[in-house]
Each structure stands twice: as C-alpha cells, then as structure tokens.
Amino acid sequence: MKRRLIQLVSFLLFLLLFFLAAYPLQQAVPVDLFLRLNPLLAVTVMLASRAIIAGMLWSGLLLVSALIAGRVFCGYICPLGSLIDLADALFWKPRRSFSPKTLTFLQMLRKGKFYILIFTLVSALFGVTTVYFFDPIALLTRALTFIFYPFVLIVINVFLDLFRPVAEALDWFSLARLSFIQHTYYMSAITLLLFAGILVAGYVQQRFWCRNVCPLGALLGLIGRFGLIQRRVSDACIDCGKCQHSCPTSAIPENPCDTLSQECIQCRVCQQVCPVKAISFPLQAAERRPQTASVNLSRRGFLTAIGVGAASSFVMGIHPSKKLLQANLIRPPGTVPEALFLDRCIRCGECMKACTTNTLQPSLLESGLEGLWTPRLEMRYAPCEQRCNVCGQVCPTGAIRALDLEERQHAKIGTAVLYRDRCLVWEQDKLCLICDEQCPYDAIEFRIIEGQRRPFVLEDRCNGCGVCENKCPVQGQAAIVVTPMAELRLAEGSYIDASKRLGYEFSEARKEVEQFFPDGTAPSSPESLPEKLPPGFAAPDQTEQLPPGFTQ
Structure with missing residues (x-):
C-alpha cells in the first residue's frame, strides 16, 4: 500500500x-x-x-x-x-504461465531496452536526437x-x-x-x-x-x-516460487535466491508474498552485497545497435524535399538556430500545451524526419501572442530560450509576405484595412500606386507575429503569409542588441500617429479624432481586451 x-x-x-x-x-x-x-x-x-x-x-x-x-x-x-x-x-x-518457447522469447526480448539505450546514446553522439x-x-x-x-x-x-x-x-x-x-x-x-x-x-x-x-x-x-540496497534471500527460502510469479518485471530467475538487479524496481512485492519471510532489502556495504545475475547482451546485437545509431544521423537528416518544406516553417520566438534546436528539442510538447493561443502545433515532415513532433507556428489558425513568453519558460533543454517580454518582442520569427493576386485591395480594388488595423507594430503601410492606396509590408518593423495572416478575411490561404525570411535566432546574446544592429524597429506605437500628433499622444476616442486622418489610420479599437487564453 x-x-x-x-x-x-x-x-x-x-x-x-x-x-x-x-x-x-x-x-x-x-x-x-x-x-x-x-x-x-x-x-x-x-x-x-x-x-x-x-x-x-x-x-x-x-x-x-x-x-x-x-x-x-x-x-x-x-x-x-x-x-x-x-x-x-x-x-x-x-x-x-507461458509455453517454454514463449518464455524464452520474452526473456530475449527484455534485452531490447539495453539495445535501445545504446542506439539513443550513439545517435546522440552523432548529433541526432x-x-x-x-x-x-x-x-x-x-x-x-x-x-x-x-x-x-x-x-x-x-x-x-x-x-x-x-x-x-x-x-x-x-x-x-x-x-x-x-x-x-x-x-x-x-x-x-x-x-x-x-x-x-x-x-x-x-x-x-x-x-x-x-x-x-x-x-x-x-x-x-552497484546500488547499496539490494534484494537478499536468506537460507529460510523454501523455493515455493511465489516470489517469481508475483514479480512485475521478472527480476527473479529460476533460482529464487538470485536477482536480476537490472530488472528489479524495488517494489518489494516478493517480500510481501514470501510465506517464510526469507526476503529482505537491507542497506549493505559493497563487499557484503549478494551475487546478482546479469543480462548478457550478444556481440551481434551490441554492434547492430551501434551501427543503427550511427546510421540514424544520415537517415534522419536526409529528406528529398526538406528545403522546400522549410519555406513556411515558423519556429517559436527565442528558438535557437535550427541545427541546435533539433538537437536540443525532446518533443515533449510542453511548449505546445502552454501556448496560450494554440498556434504552436507539432511538425510532421515540415523539416524532414529529424523534425518530427517539433513545435511550429500555424499562423492561419492563431497568431503568436505578443504578451506571452511561456513557451521558453517551460522548455527544459533550452531549445527555446527563456526570454523576458522585451527580449521576446525583439525575437523576430519571420516576415509577412503579401500576395497581391489574393489581396482584396490589390486584386479587386476593395477597401480593406484589416491587416494594417490589426498589426501591433505598424508593419503595414499604404502607398498611392496609380491613384489607388495599396498595402505594403515594412520588413524592418514586422516581427512575424502572424496577426495579419490570422485576421486576413480572404477565405482559404491568407493573402498575407508569415515566412521565416529574415528570422532572428540566437543561441546566446541579446535579441534587443541584435535587432538594433540589423536596423529593426519593433515599436507598438503607430508611425502614422507619431507623425500626425507630434507630442506622441493618440486620441482616446473616435470623437476626439481630427477631421482628416493620415492614410491607413483607423480609429482606436474600443473592444474590451481580455487576457491571453480567454475569449468572449
């Protein structure tokens, strides 16, 4: 109990x-x-x-x-x-009870975990997790x-x-x-x-x-x-076999006085069922430990595990369309460079569970076999919340760095690309300002082209949050899509400093507001707006803002 x-x-x-x-x-x-x-x-x-x-x-x-x-x-x-x-x-x-053939097979099968251990260690040694x-x-x-x-x-x-x-x-x-x-x-x-x-x-x-x-x-x-606490059987043993039948891991071989110490999970079920109380688990010095049986690995199996582990570095890294598939692969903010990320990520799913908008999804073959189950962002489904840095905080291996909110804001995960053939403004001359209104960094700018106002993406202001792609009213694939172009991924160092060196400007203040209102204050209500607004500027959104992870 x-x-x-x-x-x-x-x-x-x-x-x-x-x-x-x-x-x-x-x-x-x-x-x-x-x-x-x-x-x-x-x-x-x-x-x-x-x-x-x-x-x-x-x-x-x-x-x-x-x-x-x-x-x-x-x-x-x-x-x-x-x-x-x-x-x-x-x-x-x-x-x-098993037939003799089945029992022999199962006894051989338990060597599998040792071969799998060798395989995982060797593959890691060759750079594949x-x-x-x-x-x-x-x-x-x-x-x-x-x-x-x-x-x-x-x-x-x-x-x-x-x-x-x-x-x-x-x-x-x-x-x-x-x-x-x-x-x-x-x-x-x-x-x-x-x-x-x-x-x-x-x-x-x-x-x-x-x-x-x-x-x-x-x-x-x-x-x-080499543990200090080992199973010990006294001379009182009557060889009834109850301990052997009750052991959940078959750690007791034919001789009940022996123990497969590699298999024993210290559950002490054998001690509980022993009718003569001959079994104990004392703490004893190394020279007084009882002899324990061992699992013998075959040389062929040992070498095969090493060979398969070494070969995995080539098999997992090869994919005929890997470069093509990576075109729309967006990693979470703060992710270390791709090669290091694939080595560190253990595919536990902790970051995906913690993601407040559920935009983090597991990869299938987006980065080849090596990237199976790794997190990626599905922007069309949901954007990356700018006030959230939980994915890096819950990552145990540092595959996603734990950044504060200011650093996380400068961790550029990609750049939005506008496809004119699907855009309502470019293709159908319709009035649509949604991507500009929704962008938290004012990375969308409207310019007069042939007498018409057309949207453009300012690459130095876009950090790839995906709000524009998520909110785009075009059915099916959005007219504006975040790609990993110009993504910023650092194994160490400051994202803020790197952004400044690259000339990025991730400010939540709208450029049009700053130009129209020199004192830097924006109108607080639609009634206080001036009669003439700069191109692309919309009235402030008066809807109530809820915390990330909640909906109205």
Missing part, C-alpha cells in the same frame, strides 16, 4: 505541474521538474548539442537514487510506470498534451456553458463570460495510437514497456547493479 500511495502522490504531482504549464506561469516550482530530473534526456541532449545545459543537471539526483536503490524511480516515481500499473490492473489479467521516441517522461507529457488536455478543455467549456445561465442570474459576470480556448493538435491520432500501444502491450506481459523497451529503465538498471 505504501508504494501505491507514493505512486499516486507522484502521479498527481506530475499532473499538477503539467496543468501549471500555462499562462501566466507560476515560477514557485519548475513545471518541467520531471523532465529536468531525467538523466537519459540530459545525457542525450548534451551529447547531441555538445553543450552543458544547466537546467538538466538536476538529473544527477536520479542517478544518485539509482546508486542507492537501483530502479526505485521506476517502481515508485515514474508517472508512466504508474499509469501502466493502473492499466494492467484494470484491463489485463497478467498471464502467469532520437530519445523522444522512447523516453517515458517525454512520451507521457506529449500524450497528455495532444490527447488528454484537449479533452479536459472540452469538459470544462461544456460545464461553463451549462452553468452560464446560473452565473448570469447571480450577476457573476466574470464567470458567465469565462471560456477557454479549445486546444486541438495535428498528429493527435498518431500519438494516441502509439500511446495506446504501450498500454495494450500489458495484455501480453505485465509492465511490458518497462521490461522490454524503456531505455531510462535500462540506464537506471545498469547503475543500480
């Missing part, structure tokens, strides 16, 4: 931190704590990016725990392990983002709609108008199928994922061989 209680508390903490990864961000506890504590993510990302990431050094605590009690993280703390235990208990009756395919914390965070979180928002919004008449009757106007932006994501179906496969595998074998696939468990198990 104690283990189940610890698992429950740990899983609830994981969920709490997951939901706290939102605007406005609460900084009391790092919302990416579980990701930062992950030594597998830390090692692979640092190898791939050839840099020390300070935020990931917390993972040393987990390595210390493995030196003390082996895979105790897998048995008590890991949220995916807890979810797998729950699924196994609710849906699958663990099979207690593949750990996101297998890491349990990144997998679970991504699944919660794309599957669970949208469902929760549906439930909350439905409840608010049902409660709205009551709130209006009680004059609770803030609650009556409250509504959350419904998040939806591309690749949700693919993510659901992969995650469901992890849970369904429990039908074949209890904790199938933890036994045979999880590379984090393999890493902690290798270190756990």
Whole structure:
C-alpha cells in the first residue's frame, strides 16, 4: 500500500505541474521538474548539442537514487510506470504461465531496452536526437498534451456553458463570460495510437514497456547493479516460487535466491508474498552485497545497435524535399538556430500545451524526419501572442530560450509576405484595412500606386507575429503569409542588441500617429479624432481586451 500511495502522490504531482504549464506561469516550482530530473534526456541532449545545459543537471539526483536503490524511480516515481500499473490492473489479467518457447522469447526480448539505450546514446553522439521516441517522461507529457488536455478543455467549456445561465442570474459576470480556448493538435491520432500501444502491450506481459523497451529503465538498471540496497534471500527460502510469479518485471530467475538487479524496481512485492519471510532489502556495504545475475547482451546485437545509431544521423537528416518544406516553417520566438534546436528539442510538447493561443502545433515532415513532433507556428489558425513568453519558460533543454517580454518582442520569427493576386485591395480594388488595423507594430503601410492606396509590408518593423495572416478575411490561404525570411535566432546574446544592429524597429506605437500628433499622444476616442486622418489610420479599437487564453 505504501508504494501505491507514493505512486499516486507522484502521479498527481506530475499532473499538477503539467496543468501549471500555462499562462501566466507560476515560477514557485519548475513545471518541467520531471523532465529536468531525467538523466537519459540530459545525457542525450548534451551529447547531441555538445553543450552543458544547466537546467538538466538536476538529473544527477536520479542517478544518485539509482546508486542507492537501483530502479526505485521506476517502481515508485515514474508517472508512466504508474499509469501502466493502473492499466494492467484494470484491463489485463497478467498471464502467469507461458509455453517454454514463449518464455524464452520474452526473456530475449527484455534485452531490447539495453539495445535501445545504446542506439539513443550513439545517435546522440552523432548529433541526432532520437530519445523522444522512447523516453517515458517525454512520451507521457506529449500524450497528455495532444490527447488528454484537449479533452479536459472540452469538459470544462461544456460545464461553463451549462452553468452560464446560473452565473448570469447571480450577476457573476466574470464567470458567465469565462471560456477557454479549445486546444486541438495535428498528429493527435498518431500519438494516441502509439500511446495506446504501450498500454495494450500489458495484455501480453505485465509492465511490458518497462521490461522490454524503456531505455531510462535500462540506464537506471545498469547503475543500480552497484546500488547499496539490494534484494537478499536468506537460507529460510523454501523455493515455493511465489516470489517469481508475483514479480512485475521478472527480476527473479529460476533460482529464487538470485536477482536480476537490472530488472528489479524495488517494489518489494516478493517480500510481501514470501510465506517464510526469507526476503529482505537491507542497506549493505559493497563487499557484503549478494551475487546478482546479469543480462548478457550478444556481440551481434551490441554492434547492430551501434551501427543503427550511427546510421540514424544520415537517415534522419536526409529528406528529398526538406528545403522546400522549410519555406513556411515558423519556429517559436527565442528558438535557437535550427541545427541546435533539433538537437536540443525532446518533443515533449510542453511548449505546445502552454501556448496560450494554440498556434504552436507539432511538425510532421515540415523539416524532414529529424523534425518530427517539433513545435511550429500555424499562423492561419492563431497568431503568436505578443504578451506571452511561456513557451521558453517551460522548455527544459533550452531549445527555446527563456526570454523576458522585451527580449521576446525583439525575437523576430519571420516576415509577412503579401500576395497581391489574393489581396482584396490589390486584386479587386476593395477597401480593406484589416491587416494594417490589426498589426501591433505598424508593419503595414499604404502607398498611392496609380491613384489607388495599396498595402505594403515594412520588413524592418514586422516581427512575424502572424496577426495579419490570422485576421486576413480572404477565405482559404491568407493573402498575407508569415515566412521565416529574415528570422532572428540566437543561441546566446541579446535579441534587443541584435535587432538594433540589423536596423529593426519593433515599436507598438503607430508611425502614422507619431507623425500626425507630434507630442506622441493618440486620441482616446473616435470623437476626439481630427477631421482628416493620415492614410491607413483607423480609429482606436474600443473592444474590451481580455487576457491571453480567454475569449468572449
């Protein structure tokens, strides 16, 4: 019961931190704590990016725990392990007996996680991050983002709609108008199928994922061989076999006095079922530890894992249309240069979940196979909120830098390009000022061309926020589209200084207002406007401004 209680508390903490990864961000506890504590993510990302990431050094605590009690993280703390235990208990009756051939196959299969660990480390050494395919914390965070979180928002919004008449009757106007932006994501179906496969595998074998696939468990198990706390069996053992049948990871071989320490998750189920109390888990010095059995890897499998890991650097980086697909690939503000970004990004989906407008979406092949599940901005769906910098604050690896709002404003993510053949003003001579009115940086300027006022994009004022593309009234593809042209991405240093050197001017004040009103004060109401306005200037928007993430 104690283990189940610890698992429950740990899983609830994981969920709490997951939901706290939102605007406005609460900084009391790092919302990416579980990701930062992950030594597998830390090692692979640092190898791939050839840099020390300070935020990931917390993972040393987990390595210390493995030196003390082996895979105790897998048995008590890991949220995916807890979810797998729950699924196994609710849906699958663990099979207690296998045919000799099946048992031999399953015993061979559990070597897979060690080969996967070798593959991920070698591929990282060659500069390609593949750990996101297998890491349990990144997998679970991504699944919660794309599957669970949208469902929760549906439930909350439905409840608010049902409660709205009551709130209006009680004059609770803030609650009556409250509504959350419904998040939806591309690749949700693919993510659901992969995650469901992890849970369904429990039908074949209890904790199938933890036994045979999880590379984090393999890493902690290798270190756990030297742990101070080991399973010990006394001479009172009567060889009844109950411990072998009850072990959720098959860590007890044919001789019940032996232990596969790489597989043992310190759950102590064997100790609980032992009828003669012959099993204990004492803290003991190295010279007094019992002999433990080991998993022997074949030379062929070891070399194959190394070869596949080395080859992944070529396979993942090659895509025949990669350069073409990158033409409309917009990364979040503060993203480090692309090559370094692909090395550091662990595809956990934390930034996409925290995005207040839901414009951040997972990539499929927009940057080739290497960019699978990496975040990109879908401007037609929603713009990038200029008062929000949460995506960088929740990124555990520094793939998106944590910038303050002023620095974030100068992190130019692209430039809007106006397509005249789709623009209502250029193509149909219609009066449309929406892109100019909506642009927060006055990057749209109207000029007289052949007697007609035509819109132009001022590239030195556009920071690629995408408001114009999102608000463009043209159906289908917008007439004005943000492209990564002239994007500003720095691995270090100040975006403000870089913007000044490049001549960018990201001021929220409108140029026309400054020219027409020398004292710099704009009219506060439509009645106070002068009789003649400068070209392209519209009356101030009097609609009520709501915080990011809320709609009227």
